[in-house]
Amino acid sequence: MAMAMACNIIHLLHFHPTPYRAFARTTLTTAFRIPSPFQNSLPKPISPPRSLSTTATFTWDDVLRVSQPQSISDSDDVTDLNGYFEKIKMCNRGSEMRFEFMPFVIENQIVGYIHNGFAENLRKFQKVFKFLPDNSNDGFHGGRLTLHPSLKTQEDRTRAVGEVVKILGEQQFPGIRNELYPVISSFGASPLFSLERAAAPYFGIKAYGIHMNGYVEKEGEKFLWIGKRSQEKSTFPGMLDHLVAGGLPHGIACGENVVKECQEEAGIPKSISSSAIPVGAVSYMDIDGYRYKRDVLFCYDLKLPESFIPKNEDGEVESFKLIPVAHVANVIRRTSIFKPNCCLVIIDFLFRHGYIRPENYGYLDLLQSLRSGDYS
């Protein structure tokens, strides 16, 4: 049984022999080697799994074991930042492919990016989309895409693009949710139209979310409440997650959304959640085939009473566990069992709470790497 669990988690473990500079935001080519205790049983290099729908089958026992200070290798060095560099890299893939996309322009504002190959699917909808030649010198040679000038109102655009999404269907936009997402040029701007959420990455639309670190302090030691996603989730089933996180719907303020998600995801009453502190944001840009994700996550910290036990109310979380922050850091460094974008928010938490220190080699480069995204 113990062996079975070890085998489950082994596929999510990796070791980082590469000097951290190799993890600057470029292509991820490094094959990860298995840490020495596992080298005999699985000698070939593995890549960390990263699929939206791959089910992670590890248990909390696996998580707790891999989180222990010396569980991996006697030579594992907690001051080695390579594992963090790699997690940032995993959220920022494919930047070298960005010129294979064309800007999606509405009312003279770039609202997204569409892959030249994917755009071919849209060419036949001449009453909805218009292809423009490229007149600028910004590296995008595939021209620009815009909406037909007859589509002047938000409603017209939403309806027309919605019909295209419906016709192209699941084959082009897997996981259609019938949930509309606002298309905006920057945070706080008025939506230019709304788009099916599953189609948003294919149009390279900016997306905003909130992630909350729920922590407890006991006798000077900090602990983070970690969630394990339901196996039924369509994205990242079974993986580790924040106590509370969610997309930011249009028209709801960040703080208000935190209170709402706190109740739904962890049963945290408003009397507690209203103390959540906004502490900044992280952003990432991830190109994966035709999908171009441009996300900004507003980060919150909530110090919870020791006595509080979270309880999921919407069925999206399987269970929660309270883990010392230093051990969570080990899980982030050593494995890929967290939903990838949570890693960025937790690395930010580790910086702000002094778990990553200037004395660690690569401190400033890691900070630069975490912060070099586009926050607009």
Place this chain on the structure above:
Amino acid sequence: MAMAMACNIIHLLHFHPTPYRAFARTTLTTAFRIPSPFQNSLPKPISPPRSLSTTATFTWDDVLRVSQPQSISDSDDVTDLNGYFEKIKMCNRGSEMRFEFMPFVIENQIVGYIHNGFAENLRKFQKVFKFLPDNSNDGFHGGRLTLHPSLKTQEDRTRAVGEVVKILGEQQFPGIRNELYPVISSFGASPLFSLERAAAPYFGIKAYGIHMNGYVEKEGEKFLWIGKRSQEKSTFPGMLDHLVAGGLPHGIACGENVVKECQEEAGIPKSISSSAIPVGAVSYMDIDGYRYKRDVLFCYDLKLPESFIPKNEDGEVESFKLIPVAHVANVIRRTSIFKPNCCLVIIDFLFRHGYIRPENYGYLDLLQSLRSGDYS
């Protein structure tokens, strides 16, 4: 008397009618208008004073008055971030002039930038400096400066450049301190030589420092200990400052330096200062004539006991005052009476502690502006 104080501080006050986007890191051309209560007495636009050696003559009474929620104008809006954008801008002047500088290269690494005009002073020292033609396509058309190939060791370089600094003297390098500064290509790298500190900005050398926010929490409200610099300081005399801040000498770890500076600058014993938490870093690049500052400040937070009263031991601080964080934020937004680089660290504190919130218009742009520097 009250009028005299009001007049002292009025020259350091300004109001920000410009939409925040105008404060993106470009030239600062906006003239600042006086807030309405002062418009009758001083109707002409003023620019915020910013001189290394201008003595600020305001008192703590002035500071406390201007920090009050509605002391400036009934229409002053605490959610208006323009005052913060402007402070970031003030630390990042002259970026449009960066191509008037030439890279200073040692062992194939860029260690600094020297103004083409200033470099003429160095041309006659042919046994020390060597001018190379520019072979790259990186925008620097003035060539490159390096040291004479005969200067192979750290000691030789330090001695040879030191002699040049001595010959050019106070006229070219005002404020010579006889204090050596390590010349490195990035944080943690070995020094390539050492240079008189007053000459460092003329060579565009990277500099590192530590800034510590010392705060107290009373019944859920946070207060910051603020220092007022001695009138005898050669730089920014009389201006507001952090409780503890200082340059980072070579060979001393950040945390160790914090403990040392805590003792010297505020009389904080190691038993307290060792709890200071590293919380990240801010950076800025400021071009002012021939001076090119490229600084990275490691930021620390130290939660102090309510009973602790700081006491300066090295004569560099005139006095300290404990001020509610929300009021410190008003001083930052409304005035230029803080030493400019302290503003960046305090704005970072305001972000991390939730005093600047996602609901404030321009939140993400301000975060981007604060973080867009070079941390290497």
